[in-house]
Amino acid sequence: MSAPRLILVLGDQLTPDLSALRAGDRARDIVVMAEVRDEATYVRHHKKKIAFIFASMRKFAAALEADGWRVAYGRYDDEATARSICGELMRRHQAFDADGVIATECGEWRLRAALEACPLTIETKPDDRFITPPGFFRQWAEGRKALRMEYFYREMRKATGLLMDGDEPAGKRWNYDSENRKAAERDLLMPAPMRHAPDAVTEEVLDLVERAFADHPGALRPFWFATDARGAKRAAAKFMREALPRFGDYQDAMLTDDRFLYHSVLSLYINVGFLDPLDLCRQAEAEYREGRAPLNAVEGYVRQILGWREFVRGIYDREGPDYTARNHLKAKRPLPDFYWTAETDMACMKAAIGETLEEAYAHHIQRLMVTGTFALLAGIDPHAVHEWYLEIYADAYEWVEAPNVIGMSQFADGGVVGSKPYAASGAYIDRMSDYCGHCAYDVKRRHGEGACPFNPLYWDFLDRNRKRLGDNPRLAQIYRNWDRMDADRRGEVLASAKDVLKAIDAKARI
Template identity: 70%
Template structure:
């Protein structure tokens, strides 16, 4: 009798077409899935994130068994479950007298290194659920002076034929971002993402999370995420039908009390493997071809998946495990307590953090231009910001989160990912939201007692980082503006920033 192989399936690999499953023998091999402590606690994950992953794993294991696979599934609260993935593989290896482990490459360097140290024979296959392989990305990046997502995105459009008209981009332009910056108003029709009632499996997981993770951040209930592929596909259909047509216009908009606007809220399913990226892109393209969604909306949505998601994955893989320790600007301040409790008088941050703690979700502009922007201009230590983002969002896995946080929001990689720091005063938030109208601070003031903290901190950020940023062509105009200010105005701005920094350091309400 031929010894079985173990087939490892991780919590973000819940795809029937996973390379390890395709290479496995259903009649012989044993699938190993495990809810282990090391994965559930390497950061203090949001309760909803843990519940989603555990429930999705259990549903996927059930589907595999129904399809004829033999599945060795280990639950978190089973006393026999090992603490780590390696420990669980070794336990199952002995139990089944197995002949090695078949696995699809892990997305995170942390887990790749753990498996490399695991004393078993592994056959590691590429994760081909992505549109660009890591080798393909490395080949594209080799020899380039700078890596810009826009040019990589164009290559992906050519490769897939998505939104192409022969050799040219559909509509004559590659990018319609200039049409996608409209502020929203409260009188718009607001669709909402599909909400799913927890079934018996999910209810059991929710009880487990309440019991085992009582001190983790965030609200666990109500819980409405889909936890299997069928439900996730229904959620995708609802987005394509109801929200995609206006997604482009309002993708950068923010409104008080409106947590989703026209966003898909599908990344949590996509990053766990319940949805396929190329399929989503094709469905969005079909909506355009069928006359159900305009080109600016469809191109903007496809760019987030075909361009940005693939690009950041390539950067993460190429840069290696030390990427998360980078700190180009030398920022050292602690992240303020209101990132966890929303106790701040700044409406924009209070709204973003409150919904993050309740939903384990915020859309990309809230992450980039509110929470990320404030952390950047106050000088928060990048590794703390990185850990916060990894903890609080249900779609956060390090391969996608770290480049977005350390590269895009914090400029900690020195411009590898983005051509300039995404720092701004309160003007951007005022333009793209209604937050400033009800805020305790005045967005039009810079140095007064009631001035918007974003304003003085923004200019202070430019001033204290001048040596590293002044040579950036995209920052030159802002430094010229700063230099044209009167000496007393600059000094008052620095003084207001110093006052705010002191309050933040002392834990006072800002």
């Protein structure tokens, strides 16, 4: 028999029909998987994120072996395991006298560069686990003055036939976002994501993470994520049955006593490879077609996957490896310490950050309109914000996280992702949540002692960035409102913002 080839499977490539595996030969080749130090520590990942990936990798490796593959698996606590992916490939290449490597394209520029620099012959296969065909996004984007998700999403609807009635969108409308902005009230019958009790494999990993990553952020236990495809599919079925029907109405809502509302909490399973994104969209469409979920809910859910997820992946690949270094608004302030502790008197930030530290999860409005908006208004260095999101969320991989943070949340790409910054005062949070009712700050006060910090920071953000944002047509009316404000009142607002920023710089509690 000829020499074996190595087949590399990464921690976010846990899919049985991965392109690299399809190109392999069970009787000849060897799958290489490893819990390497460089991947676990290039940022200080949340403990739950590391545990989720390691446990999922171990179970996936066992499933491959049960399916007839030979697997060379490097555990984190095995001294022989190399520090890097390239180092592990070289170790196994020598041990098995292998004839080259087959790999599926890495999702992140960092890893792509590392494998390109690895002194082995690596045959790279495309990652075809996305809905968008190779080259589709670049072709769609070519020649456009602006790249807007809504128009890309419509093309994807046409290409896949999802929620289409012939040539027309179901319900004669492409987008039902205007119906999906209701504030929620606590409901004792509200569904919850499926919780999975850790088995022996997961418990072993939890013990490892407890020992080896004690200085990483976040609470490790209780741990309830699924760590195999079977559990992820059960969680998806529960969401479709129990939460999808009301997901649309309340997808932007926030409640102090409910961390999940009607959200699926499936993104970590999709991004690791357990769930197929197109299959989820088809499941959601079937709920609409069978009359079990309304169109506004299903369209809103499909748009997040078919539209937004595919769009940001296209943006990441198109914009290149320097994307995370962009800083259009020249924001330089360090990330406040309370992003790691939740020790703040702002009820919205305390809730969103506290839940993140405990769950390695927060839903998209908490990320965008609470923690993200505060960082934007306060002029926090976008790269520091990017690294925080990458570290703290179990579903965060740079290809999906960076366009959401650098582009949509922090406007650091100057408008590649969004047509304007997602800046908002406390009024938005008050409208979409119950946070403000028990906050130490008064959301109705625009400035002065006791005013919600979001309020003066909002106007200060617009004022100090006027040279960069003043010509944006979507901000014209807001700037006119600012200009019409009495000069003394503007001065009071800016002075109040200055006090907040001084407190941040002094690391005082706010």
